[in-house]
Amino acid sequence: MNISKKTNVIVKTALLVSLAFVLSYFEFPILPAFPWLKLDLGAVPLLLSGFAFGPMVGVLAVGFKELLAFIFKSSTGGVGEIANFLIVGSYVLTASMIYLKGKNLKSAVTGTAVASLVLTAVAIAANIYILIPLFFKDGMEASFFRSYVTFGLPVFNLIKGAAVSLVSILLFSKVSFLIKKESGFNRKGLHSV
8 A cells, every 4th residue: 555545544544533533422321221321323433444444444443532532531541441442343343354355235234233243242241341340349239230231231232233333334335435535445335235
C-alpha cells in the first residue's frame, strides 16, 4: 500500500472513530432491571471500518475509540473502557474476518450473526472476571448475580449485537463506496447487492 493509500485509510478510520465516539454519548438503558446496561450505536462506525479496511484496522479503531472514551468521558478509571475494548473488539474482529472471506451480503450477515454470539460470550466473561469483581467489591447477591449473568447480559448483548449488525449492514450497503473510494481496495462491497 503506498503512502497516499495509507493516508486515506488513516483519515477515513479517524473519521469513523470520531463518529463512534460521538455516537457513544447517545445511550439508553433497554432492560429496566439492569439500568447500567446501556445501548449505543458507537460500534457501527467501528464495524464499518473493519468491513472497509480489514479486521486489524477495525480492532485498532475500537482501541482508539476507547482511548478517547477513557480521556474524555470515563467514570470507571479505564476499567469499563478495557472491558468494552475486549467486547466490541471481539465483535468487530469476528464480523470483519468472516466478511473478508466472501465480501458480500451473505458473509456480512453471517459475520455479524456469529460476532453477536461472540460479543455476548465475551461480555459475560468480562463481567464475571473484570467488571463485577471491580465494581461490586462486596459481591452481588447470588440470585441477582444468576439473573444478571443468565438473563441480563445475554439478552442485552444479543439485542446490542442485532441492532449494531442491522444498522451496520444497512449503512455499509449505502456508504461502502464512499468509505473505500480511492483507498486502493478493490473489494466487492455490499452496495452491489
